Amino acid sequence: MVEILDKRHRAALFRERLTAALMSSGLSRAGLARAIAVDRSTVTQLLMADDARMPGGQVVAATAQALGVSSDWLLGLTDRPELAGDILATSLSVTETGRASAIDDQIFAWHEEAAGFKIRHVPATLPDMLKTHGVMRWEYAPTMNRRPDQAIGAAEARLDWMRSSRSDYEIALPIHELECFALGQGYYTGLSAELRREQIDWIIDVYDQLYPTLRLFIFDAHRVFSAPITVFGPKMAVIYMGRHYVAFRDRDRVQGVSQHFDWLIRESLASARQIPKILSALRNRIDD
Numbered sequence: 001m002v003e004i005l006d007k008r009h010r011a012a013l014f015r016e017r018l019t020a021a022l023m024s025s026g027l028s029r030a031g032l033a034r035a036i037a038v039d040r041s042t043v044t045q046l047l048m049a050d051d052a053r054m055p056g057g058q059v060v061a062a063t064a065q066a067l068g069v070s071s072d073w074l075l076g077l078t079d080r081p082e083l084a085g086d087i088l089a090t091s092l093s094v095t096e097t098g099r100a101s102a103i104d105d106q107i108f109a110w111h112e113e114a115a116g117f118k119i120r121h122v123p124a125t126l127p128d129m130l131k132t133h134g135v136m137r138w139e140y141a142p143t144m145n146r147r148p149d150q151a152i153g154a155a156e157a158r159l160d161w162m163r164s165s166r167s168d169y170e171i172a173l174p175i176h177e178l179e180c181f182a183l184g185q186g187y188y189t190g191l192s193a194e195l196r197r198e199q200i201d202w203i204i205d206v207y208d209q210l211y212p213t214l215r216l217f218i219f220d221a222h223r224v225f226s227a228p229i230t231v232f233g234p235k236m237a238v239i240y241m242g243r244h245y246v247a248f249r250d251r252d253r254v255q256g257v258s259q260h261f262d263w264l265i266r267e268s269l270a271s272a273r274q275i276p277k278i279l280s281a282l283r284n285r286i287d288d
Contacts, residue, residue: 011054013076015047021067021074022047035066106245108158110232116166117233120261124228124240125187127171129158132202134195159206162214167233169214172264174221182282193288200283204276215272217265224267231258 022032029047033040036059046055046063054075055063064071072078111119121127128136128151136152162169180186184196207214219226228240237257239246248254270278 007054010076014054014074017069017074017076018063018067019047021069025067027066032063032066036062107230107238108154108161110230110236110238110247111158111161111167114167114232114235117235118168118170118231119233120170120172120229120231120258122172122226122229122261122264125177126173126181126199126203128155129162130171130203130206131155132195132199135191135199138191138195163210168212169210170217170261170265171215172217172219172226172261172268174226175218175269176221178218178279178282182285184286193286196286197283200279200286204279207276207279212272216275217268217272218270218275218278219264219268224264226260226264229257229261231261 022029025032027035029043030040033043036043038059042059046059054060057071060071060074064074070078125139126135131139133152136155140151181188181191182196182200184191184193188196207216230238230240231254232238234251234254235249237248237254239257248257
């Protein structure tokens with residue numbers, strides 16, 4: 001809530017912020033006067049300690065533009081001096097990525113930035129960091145040429161990072177993704193039964209090693225839905241679009257995406273403890 005100031009206090013705050021912004025800008029009083037098309041004496045009057053009057057809106061707007069701050073900040077209506085466009089630029093970014101998200105240096109940098117915070121993830125397919133070498137070679141070879149080995153190395157590095165970091169990791173998956181994988185259908189058509197069994201065994205093994213630091217949740221996409229997202233603690237939320245990541249850093253949007261993940265957990269089909277049993281049941285459905 002914005003504090004309501006009386007006229008004298010608001011004028012004093014305006015002078016204080018104008019003085020700070022003028023010093024930061026490197027402009028002289030004469031330079032500011034020229035920039036906002038007023039006499040130098042007008043700028044001097046704006047900075048006078050015993051003047052309780054406030055300038056007109058046109059002068060405030062021109063002054064704010066010249067100094068690279070927001071009018072609302074000068075007037076004490078916000079505590080953020082940045083211009084609205086600058087706030088948007090720092091709170092929202094669009095980053096291009098390739099097919100192999102596992103080898104994306106930016107994604108790994110975001111993980112390291114969030115070390116110590118809970119990381120929450122809805123992958124586009126099975127989580128890369130939990131995939132076997134065989135599955136990754138099958139998945140990436142058709143489109144990435146020599147990159148499967150890069151993806152494998154990066155996924156292993158991500159898993160090693162998760163083992164050594166202080167971050168809890170939550171992953172939510174739709175049940176149909178796991179069923180399609182076990183049955184070799186849809187996206188996983190052509191993946192051999194041997195590789196599918198090996199993959200499920202590997203996830204169970206890693207899960208046994210890392211639980212409860214690593215927790216998996218399964219939801220029914222008929223009831224709830226999620227695009228691929230990652231929430232890096234309170235710092236950032238990222239939505240995966242295919243060729244780009246849209247990253248949010250402002251608190252409200254990060255909180256909104258995190259609440260979306262909370263919803264997926266509330267609607268999950270089983271507790272995180274039951275995941276190995278569910279995976280074993282899916283493994284038994286794999287036919288040669």
